[in-house]
Amino acid sequence: MNIPKSSFPRIIIIGGGFAGISLARKLSKQEVQVVLLDKNNYHTFQPLLYQVSTGGLEPDSIAYPIRKILKDFPNFHFRMAHVHEINTVKNEVITDIGMLKFDYLVVASGSETNYFGNTEIENHSMAMKSIPESLNLRSLILENFEDALLTSDLNERNALMNFVIVGAGPTGVELAGALAEIKKGILPKDYPDLDTRMVQINLIQSSDRILKEMSENASKKAEDFLEHLGVNIWKNVRVSGYDGKIATTNSDLTFETATLIWAAGVKGATIKGLDSAEFVTKGERILVNEYNQVMGFNHIFAIGDLACMECEEFPRGLPMMAQPAIQQGQQLGDNLLRLIEQKTMIPFTYKDKGAMATVGRNKAVVDLKHFKFQGIFAWYVWMFVHLFFLIGFRNRLVVFINWVYNYIRFDREARLIIRPFKKKLKA
Amino acid sequence: MNIPKSSFPRIIIIGGGFAGISLARKLSKQEVQVVLLDKNNYHTFQPLLYQVSTGGLEPDSIAYPIRKILKDFPNFHFRMAHVHEINTVKNEVITDIGMLKFDYLVVASGSETNYFGNTEIENHSMAMKSIPESLNLRSLILENFEDALLTSDLNERNALMNFVIVGAGPTGVELAGALAEIKKGILPKDYPDLDTRMVQINLIQSSDRILKEMSENASKKAEDFLEHLGVNIWKNVRVSGYDGKIATTNSDLTFETATLIWAAGVKGATIKGLDSAEFVTKGERILVNEYNQVMGFNHIFAIGDLACMECEEFPRGLPMMAQPAIQQGQQLGDNLLRLIEQKTMIPFTYKDKGAMATVGRNKAVVDLKHFKFQGIFAWYVWMFVHLFFLIGFRNRLVVFINWVYNYIRFDREARLIIRPFKKKLKA
Numbered sequence: 001m002n003i004p005k006s007s008f009p010r011i012i013i014i015g016g017g018f019a020g021i022s023l024a025r026k027l028s029k030q031e032v033q034v035v036l037l038d039k040n041n042y043h044t045f046q047p048l049l050y051q052v053s054t055g056g057l058e059p060d061s062i063a064y065p066i067r068k069i070l071k072d073f074p075n076f077h078f079r080m081a082h083v084h085e086i087n088t089v090k091n092e093v094i095t096d097i098g099m100l101k102f103d104y105l106v107v108a109s110g111s112e113t114n115y116f117g118n119t120e121i122e123n124h125s126m127a128m129k130s131i132p133e134s135l136n137l138r139s140l141i142l143e144n145f146e147d148a149l150l151t152s153d154l155n156e157r158n159a160l161m162n163f164v165i166v167g168a169g170p171t172g173v174e175l176a177g178a179l180a181e182i183k184k185g186i187l188p189k190d191y192p193d194l195d196t197r198m199v200q201i202n203l204i205q206s207s208d209r210i211l212k213e214m215s216e217n218a219s220k221k222a223e224d225f226l227e228h229l230g231v232n233i234w235k236n237v238r239v240s241g242y243d244g245k246i247a248t249t250n251s252d253l254t255f256e257t258a259t260l261i262w263a264a265g266v267k268g269a270t271i272k273g274l275d276s277a278e279f280v281t282k283g284e285r286i287l288v289n290e291y292n293q294v295m296g297f298n299h300i301f302a303i304g305d306l307a308c309m310e311c312e313e314f315p316r317g318l319p320m321m322a323q324p325a326i327q328q329g330q331q332l333g334d335n336l337l338r339l340i341e342q343k344t345m346i347p348f349t350y351k352d353k354g355a356m357a358t359v360g361r362n363k364a365v366v367d368l369k370h371f372k373f374q375g376i377f378a379w380y381v382w383m384f385v386h387l388f389f390l391i392g393f394r395n396r397l398v399v400f401i402n403w404v405y406n407y408i409r410f411d412r413e414a415r416l417i418i419r420p421f422k423k424k425l426k427a
Numbered sequence: 428m429n430i431p432k433s434s435f436p437r438i439i440i441i442g443g444g445f446a447g448i449s450l451a452r453k454l455s456k457q458e459v460q461v462v463l464l465d466k467n468n469y470h471t472f473q474p475l476l477y478q479v480s481t482g483g484l485e486p487d488s489i490a491y492p493i494r495k496i497l498k499d500f501p502n503f504h505f506r507m508a509h510v511h512e513i514n515t516v517k518n519e520v521i522t523d524i525g526m527l528k529f530d531y532l533v534v535a536s537g538s539e540t541n542y543f544g545n546t547e548i549e550n551h552s553m554a555m556k557s558i559p560e561s562l563n564l565r566s567l568i569l570e571n572f573e574d575a576l577l578t579s580d581l582n583e584r585n586a587l588m589n590f591v592i593v594g595a596g597p598t599g600v601e602l603a604g605a606l607a608e609i610k611k612g613i614l615p616k617d618y619p620d621l622d623t624r625m626v627q628i629n630l631i632q633s634s635d636r637i638l639k640e641m642s643e644n645a646s647k648k649a650e651d652f653l654e655h656l657g658v659n660i661w662k663n664v665r666v667s668g669y670d671g672k673i674a675t676t677n678s679d680l681t682f683e684t685a686t687l688i689w690a691a692g693v694k695g696a697t698i699k700g701l702d703s704a705e706f707v708t709k710g711e712r713i714l715v716n717e718y719n720q721v722m723g724f725n726h727i728f729a730i731g732d733l734a735c736m737e738c739e740e741f742p743r744g745l746p747m748m749a750q751p752a753i754q755q756g757q758q759l760g761d762n763l764l765r766l767i768e769q770k771t772m773i774p775f776t777y778k779d780k781g782a783m784a785t786v787g788r789n790k791a792v793v794d795l796k797h798f799k800f801q802g803i804f805a806w807y808v809w810m811f812v813h814l815f816f817l818i819g820f821r822n823r824l825v826v827f828i829n830w831v832y833n834y835i836r837f838d839r840e841a842r843l844i845i846r847p848f849k850k851k852l853k854a
Contacts, residue, residue: 002577004620041569042843058485060841067617068840077620080573080844097577131845142468146507150429150524190494193431193504394832394840398825405821413495413821414487416469417507418558419846 001098003077006033009340012093012100014083014271015108016043016066019304019325021391023106026333028073032340035100037081037093041066044131045390047322048399050171052134053141054178055415056406059131061399064391083109086273088300104299104336107271107286108329111305111320114265114283124244125262128171137261138414139421141179144258145191146417155256161199162257164247166239167264168203168210170357173222175261176203177359180229185410201231202255206238206264211365213319214355218365221374225359239264266320268306281308282316290347292332298339303328309348322389323353358382361407428525430504433460436767439520439527441510441698442535443470443493446731446752448818450533453760455500459767462527464508464520468493471558472817474749475826477598479561480568481605482842483833486558488826491818510536513700515727531726531763534701534713535756538732538747541692541710551671552689555598564688565841566848568606571685572618574849582683588626589684591674593666594691595630595637597784600649602688603630604786607656612837628658629682633665633691638792640746641782645792648801652786666691693747695733708735709743717774719759725766730755736775749816750780785809788834 003010008031013020016038027034042063051057070076081095086105093100113129115122126137141163148160163179165172179201187196203210203226209219210226210233223233238250239260247255268285279294281287285308286294292301292309301307304325308317318324328348335345356378358364364379366372383403387396406412430437435458440447443465454461469490478484497503508522513532520527540556542549553564568590575587590606592599606628614623630637630653636646637653637660650660665677666687674682695712706721708714712735713721719728719736728734731752735744745751755775762772783805785791791806793799810830814823833839 002579002620040844041573058487059843059845060485063843063845065617065840065842068838068842071616071619079576131843135845146468149506152429189498190492192498193429392840394829397828397832401824401828402821405824411495413492413819415492415495416486416490416558417467418469418486418490418562 001079001081001095001100003033003035003079003100006075008033008075009103010035010101011104011106011336012037012102013106013108014093015110015304016040017046017108017110017304017325018322019110019329020106020108021066021069022326022329023108023303023333024070024073024076026330027336028070028076030337032336033075033077034073035077035079035102036066036070037079037083037095038066039080039082041080043069043391046129047170047386049128049131049134050175050178052131053128053137053175054182055138055142055412056178057399057402058414059135061395061402062390063131064395069391083271086271088273088297091299104301104339106301106303106332107274107294107306108302108304108325109269109271109306111266112269113262114267115262116265118241121239121242121260121262124242125166125260127262128175129266135419136421139417139419140259142415142417143420143422145187145194147422149191149193158198158200159245159256160258161194161196162202162255163200163259163261164202164204164239164255164257165261165263166204167262168205168233169213169263170211170355172203172205172261172263173211173226173357173359175263176201176226176231177229177363180226180231181360181410182412183230186412186415190415202234202257203231204234204237204239204249206236208235210235211357214357214365215367215372217372218357218367218374222357222359222365225363229360266305268308270306274300274302283308283320285317291335291345292328292348301332303332311350313352314350318350319355321355324350327351356382356385428506428508428522428527430460430462430506430527433502435460435502436530437462437528438531438533438763439464439529440533440535441520442537442731443467444473444535444537444731444752445749446537446756447533447535448493448496449753449756450535450730450760451497451500451503453757454763455503457764459763460502460504461500462504462506462529463493463497464506464510464522465493466507466509468505468507470496470818473556474597474813476555476558476561477602477605479558480555480564480602481609482565482569482839483605484826484829485841486562488822488829489817490558491822496818510698513698515700515724518726531728531766533728533730533759534698534721534733535729535731535752536696536698536733538693539696540689541694542689543692545668548666548669548687548689551669552593552687554689555602556693562846563848566844566846567686569842569844570847570849572614572621573844576618576620585625585627586672586683587685588621588623589629589682589686590627591629591631591666591682591684591687593631593687593689595632595660596640596690597638597782599630599632599688599690600638600653600784600786602690603628603653603658604656604790607653607658608787608837609839610657613839613842617842629661629684630658631661631664631666631676633663635662637662638784641784641792642794642799644799645784645794645801649784649786649792652790656787693732695735697733701727701729710735710747712744718762718772719755719775728759730759738777740779741777745777746782748782751777754778783809783812
């Protein structure tokens with residue numbers, strides 16, 4: 001790979017998500033050469049992907065050009081690349097655009113959808129971990145309503161208007177809420193020829209409560225909110241199969257649906273060379289010590305969703321969320337400089353800033369460490385925090401305007417089928 | 428096709444562009460049943476497509492859900508459909524979602540890129556007549572720079588950074604200007620590893636002036652503006668071939684380029700059943716009389732780009748622009764009601780509101796009937812008019828904010844490769 005030689009040590013960062021970007025920012029203006037690799041030329045603000053899927057926002061509002069983030073940093077190099085393999089003996093990263101040697105390597109490749117080995121579900125369901133996936137889901141939802149208009153087969157029409165969301169974490173809950181608001185606010189006007197009361201939104205959770213990573217209060221209240229919006233919540237139900245038409249479960253319960261959204265789990269996006277049993281632990285995450293070092297290496301690190309850092313409060317590793325990723329990126333920035341200067345590194349301690357999820361207009365749940373609240377104030381907090389963490393003034397302004405507009409008008413104007421999804425399937 | 432029966436006469440409109448939408452609006456709240464067919468579920472504001480291609484705007488800013496435009500109209504039905512054929516004997520429209528009978532038919536299917544039979548150019552060049560095409564072009568432009576970083580072959584790198592735009596009408600001129608501004612304002616910061624001075628923008632025109640539909644003043648001034656921005660203008664040059672690597676011309680001149688954008692012509696998007704020589708005239712447009720009636724029919728009409736209405740001032744038919752389309756749609760709305768009530772129709776007269784094109788910041792050319800001007804005031808007029816004609820308050824606001832931001836920051840933040848174009852080519 002075509003990277004200029006430098007007298008500074010070279011740090012390769014794989015992945016421009018929350019972890020990789022916060023590390024890169026920490027390393028700006030330091031005496032290191034940084035090479036950031038990502039398969040996309042943009043950073044994705046994943047918490048708002050569900051709003052892209054439901055026509056509330058366009059990609060540019062939640063994506064940000066990586067080159068723009070790095071543009072004022074000297075000794076920084078970005079390359080758009082798929083990393084195929086890491087050679088931990090030769091200290092090489094092998095990608096689709098060539099090989100590159102490193103002095104230090106930070107793997108921040110994040111997480112991917114976990115189908116738990118069920119290829120039938122993988123082949124027929126929709127995921128929502130990336131912008132293209134979210135746009136595909138947007139197209140499919142809208143195409144379903146267009147198709148529902150065309151059929152006189154009542155079963156087929158109902159299946160087209162039946163949305164099954166598997167997994168009631170924040171993604172599933174937020175998507176279910178958004179679909180319920182579309183059903184209420186947009187569909188009756190857009191589809192006067194359809195009986196949109198038949199639209200069903202089913203949210204399926206394998207355990208006995210939704211938002212199970214949050215407090216019981218939050219779970220309870222989110223459930224109330226969703227039921228009030230008309231979402232059917234199914235707890236203690238495990239989806240076992242989906243052939244594109246019928247979703248089966250661990251009981252007699254089945255769902256006839258044209259759209260199954262799989263939000264039931266994520267796993268570490270491991271890379272060949274660091275994917276063997278000696279490195280990988282629960283959830284296919286890479287086990288790291290308190291310095292984010294991969295076991296057995298002094299100069300190879302993992303941060304963010306991919307890294308499994310066990311601690312007293314989180315014996316199964318820190319949660320796979322933005323906050324641990326951002327904090328680890330920042331801490332590792334300091335520690336890398338210390339390591340290079342042969343100083344002692346500082347162990348990472350996680351500052352738990354809580355968790356939150358939104359259900360719909362005026363409806364959110366927030367768990368802070370010492371303060372848990374739900375409802376309209378929580379919704380304002382949710383919006384403020386998400387606007388605050390969005391990169392870029394223009395993004396914040398455009399998102400804010402869209403939210404205000406959508407709030408006042410009960411509307412979502414990006415309901416555009418730009419790239420039909422079903423057509424692509426047939427092609 | 429599944430359209431409710433009605434006691435009112437049924438008018439089918441094919442196409443939701445400027446012509447079709449302005450007609451539909453005129454027919455709202457009248458005693459007619461209107462069925463609007465379009466292959467997309469949105470209306471496209473085509474004059475700003477080049478800003479989508481160059482990362483200045485996202486699709487939702489220049490696209491508007493057709494269902495939303497029609498939502499308060501009774502007796503309106505929209506169906507997303509590809510029209511395969513018109514049966515003028517049985518009064519049927521045959522589509523990919525079934526057949527539909529009409530009492531009155533209005534064909535407003537617009538225009539498509541004209542390659543003048545050159546399939547080699549068609550297969551290897553980029554067009555910019557639709558949102559997906561514009562997004563493809565956006566991806567390709569950005570992918571080219573990413574690829575230019577990777578090659579050490581100087582010829583290949585230059586070809587990747589050489590943009591050839593064929594056709595210097597408003598589309599070609601506006602795109603050339605936008606690329607020149609990207610070269611100046613964004614590339615040096617985004618690609619510090621590349622010598623972006625090597626980026627070339629070539630604008631090729633077969634006749635002896637650019638913007639040849641506008642006044643000589645406008646042509647002259649636009650040329651000055653473009654040259655000042657560093658665009659190479661080639662007049663009296665006709666591109667004869669392009670194999671994906673080298674563009675050949677009618678002289679010895681050739682261009683080694685990875686990106687050839689074909690903006691050299693459009694033709695009517697005719698439909699089987701109305702595409703025979705008795706209907707079709709210059710530019711594959713359908714010849715209509717002063718009531719927009721297709722020759723030989725009382726109840727079949729064509730409006731907008733597709734319709735060739737000859738008049739004294741425009742012996743080759745009205746220009747293929749938004750204004751004639753909008754005016755014809757409005758006039759035909761009145762005339763259809765007159766026809767149904769067996770009143771005499773009123774002949775169409777075109778109110779020429781002039782033409783305009785923008786070259787870059789503070790640089791535009793405007794031709795009004797009695798007043799032609801260029802420069803910064805023209806640029807404000809251009810912006811005001813385009814904002815005014817955009818449908819939707821939110822669209823106007825978001826476009827306005829993006830423009831203000833881009834103006835102040837010399838920036839375009841939607842430089843995102845959401846769906847890589849080259850990867851798709853290889854797949």
